[in-house]
Amino acid sequence: MAKDAIIQLEHLQKQFGNNAVLNDINMAVYPGQTVSIIGASGSGKSTMLRCINRLETPSGGRILFHGQDVQARGFKLADYRARVGMVFQSFNLFNNMTALENCMVGQITVQGVNRQQAKERAMQYLRKVGMEPYIHAKPRQLSGGQKQRVAIARALAMQPEVLLFDEPTSALDPQMVGEVLAVMRALAEEGLTMLVVTHEMAFARDVSDHVIFMADGVIAEEGTPAQLFESPREEKTKQFLSRFLQQ
Amino acid sequence: MAFLRDVYTILVEYYPQLLAGVKNTLLIALTGTVAGLLIGLLTGVVRTAPLSGNPMLRALHKILNAIIAVYVEIFRGTPMMVQAMVIYWGYAFATQGNTLALLPSGILIVSINTGAYMAEIVRGGIISIDRGQFEGAMSIGMSHTQTMLRVIIPQVLRNILPAVSNEFVINIKDTSVLNVIGVTELYYFAGIIKRQNFQTFQTYMVVCVLYFIMTFTITCLLRFVERKLEGKDTYTIFGSQSSSKAQIQIRNGEG
Ligand SMILES: Nc1ncnc2c1ncn2[C@@H]1O[C@H](COP(=O)(O)OP(=O)(O)OP(=O)(O)O)[C@@H](O)[C@H]1O
Ligand SMILES: [Mg+2]
Numbered sequence: 124m125a126k127d128a129i130i131q132l133e134h135l136q137k138q139f140g141n142n143a144v145l146n147d148i149n150m151a152v153y154p155g156q157t158v159s160i161i162g163a164s165g166s167g168k169s170t171m172l173r174c175i176n177r178l179e180t181p182s183g184g185r186i187l188f189h190g191q192d193v194q195a196r197g198f199k200l201a202d203y204r205a206r207v208g209m210v211f212q213s214f215n216l217f218n219n220m221t222a223l224e225n226c227m228v229g230q231i232t233v234q235g236v237n238r239q240q241a242k243e244r245a246m247q248y249l250r251k252v253g254m255e256p257y258i259h260a261k262p263r264q265l266s267g268g269q270k271q272r273v274a275i276a277r278a279l280a281m282q283p284e285v286l287l288f289d290e291p292t293s294a295l296d297p298q299m300v301g302e303v304l305a306v307m308r309a310l311a312e313e314g315l316t317m318l319v320v321t322h323e324m325a326f327a328r329d330v331s332d333h334v335i336f337m338a339d340g341v342i343a344e345e346g347t348p349a350q351l352f353e354s355p356r357e358e359k360t361k362q363f364l365s366r367f368l369q370q
Numbered sequence: 371m372a373f374l375r376d377v378y379t380i381l382v383e384y385y386p387q388l389l390a391g392v393k394n395t396l397l398i399a400l401t402g403t404v405a406g407l408l409i410g411l412l413t414g415v416v417r418t419a420p421l422s423g424n425p426m427l428r429a430l431h432k433i434l435n436a437i438i439a440v441y442v443e444i445f446r447g448t449p450m451m452v453q454a455m456v457i458y459w460g461y462a463f464a465t466q467g468n469t470l471a472l473l474p475s476g477i478l479i480v481s482i483n484t485g486a487y488m489a490e491i492v493r494g495g496i497i498s499i500d501r502g503q504f505e506g507a508m509s510i511g512m513s514h515t516q517t518m519l520r521v522i523i524p525q526v527l528r529n530i531l532p533a534v535s536n537e538f539v540i541n542i543k544d545t546s547v548l549n550v551i552g553v554t555e556l557y558y559f560a561g562i563i564k565r566q567n568f569q570t571f572q573t574y575m576v577v578c579v580l581y582f583i584m585t586f587t588i589t590c591l592l593r594f595v596e597r598k599l600e601g602k603d604t605y606t607i608f609g610s611q612s613s614s615k616a617q618i619q620i621r622n623g624e625g
Contacts, residue, residue: 176508176509178505178508178509200511201511201512201513202511203511204508204509204510204511205510205511208509208510209509209510211502211505211506211509213502214502214506215500215502215503215505215506215509216506217503217506217507217520217521218503218525219521219524219525219528220521221605228512228520228521229507229510229511229512232512232513232516232520233510233511233512233516255608255609256607256608256609257605257607257608258608259605259606259608260605261601261605264605274506277506277510278509278510281510281511
């Protein structure tokens with residue numbers, strides 16, 4: 124089973140100075156899975172995603188992509204990043220480009236796709252997230268939910284094998300959360316492999332195949348949504364979930 | 371009125387010199403500002419680039435950074451008039467009496483001097499771009515160079531345009547110091563005219579107005595460019611607003 128994993132973390136560690144943010148993280152993401160990561164603020168969820176995408180350099184352990192160490196000498200980082208997309212809480216769309224250009228530039232520069240093809244592919248994914256009418260808009264002219272949908276299209280346009288989401292709806296007004304979650308739900312149903320850090324418990328429960336609960340830099344508990352949400356074993360998990368249900 | 375008659379006489383009699391002076395002043399200021407901006411972009415990109423993992427490249431990069439820092443401090447910390455003398459006569463000294471052509475010397479000096487200011491302007495411009503822009507580009511696999519060229523520099527240029535315009539205006543005025551090495555810009559011609567007509571006040575009034583016309587025109591022109599670069603406030607909705615073609619129906623309020 125292990126060798127089939129798209130992404131596998133082995134004893135992953137990350138320290139910022141003497142602050143140990145990740146301690147011995149072990150996990151795997153398999154093709155077609157939607158894995159949700161939940162946990163309190165500061166538990167290291169973002170750091171873990173950023174390590175996977177190599178926006179942070181791990182302090183220890185290994186990250187394997189189809190069994191290949193992503194930190195090995197000669198590993199093609201640009202290719203890897205193109206195949207592992209990332210969607211940020213703060214969108215990070217390129218401010219100097221239209222929605223369409225945002226979805227084209229990576230294809231052209233990283234994958235060497237010609238303009239015409241890049242445009243067609245960009246249009247395909249912008250249509251998919253319902254943003255076709257806004258292809259000529261600049262990020263500053265879009266609402267938060269619209270920006271996030273463009274950001275998802277930008278990631279999809281690279282045709283990645285896995286998409287990482289770091290709290291994609293946390294910066295959004297409640298009425299915009301729905302439109303982004305709907306897009307993610309549809310992607311999950313299509314079988315896209317996704318690793319999602321989220322505070323949206325309903326999404327984690329209903330959409331994911333596997334849920335990971337992180338606390339203090341370790342995976343405190345993991346399992347199917349039913350296991351984790353209906354009958355959590357760990358005290359920490361129970362506390363975290365009950366606090367969420369109260370809100 | 372005697373004053374107006376004198377001014378009229380100066381304009382009629384010396385217009386070839388005045389025109390040549392205006393032309394050279396503009397030429398030196400414009401070329402110097404553009405070249406200075408290029409120096410600024412180059413040094414700004416070098417100084418903000420992440421250090422390489424390779425120890426050799428890393429050391430080289432650090433040396434380059436140090437050289438740039440020294441260059442910036444020296445050229446911002448000394449008067450351009452003195453720089454002009456040192457460079458022009460330094461070349462003559464080093465080559466035992468050869469001299470550089472005057473106009474190219476002037477352009478060179480203004481470029482190097484402006485470059486020192488632009489280096490700081492550009493570096494500030496790059497640093498002030500949100501980290502998210504870099505991370506967005508990195509997350510889809512773009513290299514640092516690609517990110518700089520496609521994402522960061524275009525935004526930096528737009529943000530620093532007011533500061534660049536300011537440098538241009540300063541350069542139009544400051545080319546006047548190049549008369550110390552004899553570059554034939556506007557101020558140099560003013561000196562010649564004054565020595566012929568002995569009308570110091572009238573001559574420098576004419577030159578003063580000419581400088582102002584140049585700087586004011588440039589300011590207005592660049593403001594206009596700035597507004598153009600702001601981009602349109604509107605965009606055209608592509609196809610129909612109802613997005614009936616969307617494959618995903620957006621269900622609002624769903625959680
Ligand atoms: N660049 C950094 N430098 C130093 N410390 C950092 C850095 N990034 C994160 N940290 C620290 O690492 C810890 C984990 O941060 P992280 O952002 O991964 O948490 P999180 O689980 O994503 O929290 P949240 O739910 O609030 O997003 C925090 O204590 C944070 O202060
Ligand atoms: Mg986070």
